[in-house]
Amino acid sequence: MINAPRGTNDILPPESAKWNYIESKAKYIFDLYNYDEIRTPIFEYTELFQRGIGEATDIVEKEMYTFEDKSGRSLTLRPEGTASVVRSFLENKIYGQAQPTKYFYIGPMFRYERPQAGRYRQFYQLGVEVFGTQDPMVDAEVIAVGMRYMDILGLKDLQLYINSIGCPECRPQYLENLTEYLKENKEDLCNDCKNRIDKNPLRVLDCKNKSCQTVIKNAPKITEHLCEECETHFNSLQKNLKSINIEYKIDPTLVRGLDYYTKTAFEVKYEGLGAQDTIFGGGRYDKLADEIGSKDIPGIGFALGIERLLLTLDKQEIEIPIDKSIDIYLTTIGKKAKISCFELLEEFRKKGIKAEIDYQDRSVGGQMKSADRMNATYTVIIGENELESGKATVRNMKNGEEQEIKLESIVESIEKMI
Ligand code: ATP
Ligand code: MG
Numbered sequence: 001m002i003n004a005p006r007g008t009n010d011i012l013p014p015e016s017a018k019w020n021y022i023e024s025k026a027k028y029i030f031d032l033y034n035y036d037e038i039r040t041p042i043f044e045y046t047e048l049f050q051r052g053i054g055e056a057t058d059i060v061e062k063e064m065y066t067f068e069d070k071s072g073r074s075l076t077l078r079p080e081g082t083a084s085v086v087r088s089f090l091e092n093k094i095y096g097q098a099q100p101t102k103y104f105y106i107g108p109m110f111r112y113e114r115p116q117a118g119r120y121r122q123f124y125q126l127g128v129e130v131f132g133t134q135d136p137m138v139d140a141e142v143i144a145v146g147m148r149y150m151d152i153l154g155l156k157d158l159q160l161y162i163n164s165i166g167c168p169e170c171r172p173q174y175l176e177n178l179t180e181y182l183k184e185n186k187e188d189l190c191n192d193c194k195n196r197i198d199k200n201p202l203r204v205l206d207c208k209n210k211s212c213q214t215v216i217k218n219a220p221k222i223t224e225h226l227c228e229e230c231e232t233h234f235n236s237l238q239k240n241l242k243s244i245n246i247e248y249k250i251d252p253t254l255v256r257g258l259d260y261y262t263k264t265a266f267e268v269k270y271e272g273l274g275a276q277d278t279i280f281g282g283g284r285y286d287k288l289a290d291e292i293g294s295k296d297i298p299g300i301g302f303a304l305g306i307e308r309l310l311l312t313l314d315k316q317e318i319e320i321p322i323d324k325s326i327d328i329y330l331t332t333i334g335k336k337a338k339i340s341c342f343e344l345l346e347e348f349r350k351k352g353i354k355a356e357i358d359y360q361d362r363s364v365g366g367q368m369k370s371a372d373r374m375n376a377t378y379t380v381i382i383g384e385n386e387l388e389s390g391k392a393t394v395r396n397m398k399n400g401e402e403q404e405i406k407l408e409s410i411v412e413s414i415e416k417m418i
Contacts, residue, residue, distance in 0.1 A: 007113070007121025009307075017322040019124075022153065022309060023106055026126050029149045030104040033141065035128050038103040040084040046074040052083030052260065052292050056200035063111040065121075077110035082260075082285065082301055083292065085129045090293035099132025106306075118276030118308045127282070129301035131289075136233045139264045139284060140240035142300050146268060146280050147246055153309075154318045155270070158279070160247065162266045163223065163254040164234040165202070168287065170227035175201055177220045185215045205253040208275075221252040233263050256281060260288040264300065272315045279312055280304035327354045327418050328394075329371035331364060333383030341382055347411045353418065371397065378414060382407070 004010060011019055030037075046066050053059050065077040078084055085103060088094075094101050106126040113119055128145055130138050143160065150158055166174060182189065182197045182204055189197075190209040197204065205216055226234065241248055248266075256265045265283035273279075282302025289297035313320065330345060332338040341357055348355035356374055358367045364381065371379045379395050386392040386407065394414070395402050405413045 005121065007115035009120060009122070014322055014324065017324065018310060018313075018320045019306070021320050021322065022306065022313075023126070025152055026104075026106065026149060029145060029152065030128065032148075033102070033145050035102040035104040035145070038085055038088065038105050038129075039107070040078075040081070040088050040105070042108065043075045043077050044084055044087065046076040048083050048087055048292065049076050049079060052086065052288060053080065054200070054260065056196075056203070058203075059111065063113055065110045065112055079111045080109055081105050081107070081125055081127050081303060082129060082288070082299075085301075086131075086285075086288050086292055086299065089129075089131055089297075090289060090295055095132065095295065095297055100138065101131045102128070103130075104128045116276070118273060118305070118311055120307060124306040125303045126306060127280075127301055127303035129299055131297055131299045134233075134286070134298045136236035136264075137240050139233075139237045139300055140244065140246070142282065142302060143241065143266055144244055144246060146282075146302055146304065149304075150268070150279075153313065155312060155316060157270065157272075157316075158312075159249065159269045159271070160266060161251040161254050161269065162237070162241075162248045162264065163251055164226055164230055164237075164263050165255055165261055165265050165283070166222055166226055166230050167262045170225055170230055171222075174220065174222050174225035177225065178202070178204075178222075181219055182215070188212070188215050202255045205255045216253055219253075222255075223250065223252045230263055237264055256283055260285040260291060262286040266302070270312045270315070273308065273311060276308065278305075279308050325354075325375035325377065326356050327376070328356075328378040328380065328414055329367070329374060329376035330355060330357045331367040331371065331379055331381045332358065333364060333381065336384060337382045337387060340387060344382075344410065348414070351411055351415055353411070353414055377418060380405075380410070 049064060050060055059079045064079055067075060069075055085105060089101065104127065107124065108122050109125050110122055112121060115121060128142060130142060147160065179197060179201045182201055186194055186197065188211050190207065190212050193204045193207050193212050204212065205219065254265050254267055261283045263284040267278050267281040269277045270279055271277060280302050284300040286298040288299060289295045328348065330341045332341045345355050345357050358370060362370065368379065376397055379397060380392050382392050390407050391404055392407055393402050394405050
């Protein structure tokens, strides 16, 4: 017996219907906000993620599925969506069209992490990216897309945290102050963070370790070191969020794990999820297109973990409406009836009527049980007698009413009844 690889999941019915439901709601919201779908490859050249995510990040340091193909190129299964979307935007010269460009994506991502609740090696993200505008109103729109999505799914008690992590103007000075402070407090940091001080000090702010947390609490705050441009942007974002009644908290330690972020960073959490409590997160990445393709194009987006979203729906006991039923079940008696019902079955389906038949040679009683299991609205029993008389009795399974119908026009009759 061969099992699925560690950290992967099979999505089986009826669970798969829940996935379809939340994906269709997401597509509804994306369309409402005028975002178009983009589909990029599931693997890319490794360099794209090294450059686009940053060498000193957990993802690039230890979480990538990297392999050589038969001609010795280094490829990597995408660990996130943004780098690929930016790569595609540049490669296809979409910047030559009217801006902004608003995209969404849905698909699997791959990270070599220790599997646990809400953390898998193949998981699914949906997300949006907007290119070509610096307008802080767009930062608010991107957050609104995510929050409205949470709303229409019926989720409550979520917390939106926002921060500004500055830009190449103001961040270096802040990083200097932070590094100095971290060095002074090095003894109280975990080993990972000790290493981060010189490589990527911002990442220390993200550490969940208890003693690091105490150090982080008193660390210099980036929001107190913003340049005028970043501060104005951050203030406008807040005004815009307020104007559309989106509640938020400022968290000056919110930094996100990725190097390319500038200005706005945000996360939406649900406390009830426990250790992995972030449903979606994102931010502005005005330096990413330059990093990947030497083009100065601002961008902003978020990525949402679909498994965590489903966990949240579960925790909040939100029922997902799954319509699992068929319109008509054709119960057959004898081989001859089965053959003509097989033809009939296809006639129903051509008319968009969801019909089913028995393929296991069950008894009439067994077939009626199947009809029940499939939640059939109508059943009809067809045997030699019915074929001869050209008439059959259709039973409404919801109210028990029966009706005699001519076989030659049964498809039209059922069409009228449903
Ligand atoms: P975390 O701090 O939980 O590891 P992250 O910062 O690595 O999250 P992002 O790269 O921002 O996560 O990805 C966006 C979202 O994707 C997360 O908020 C989460 O919902 C989901 N996600 C990330 N990694 C995984 C994973 N290994 N399994 C399932 N979902 C994940
Ligand atoms: Mg992670």
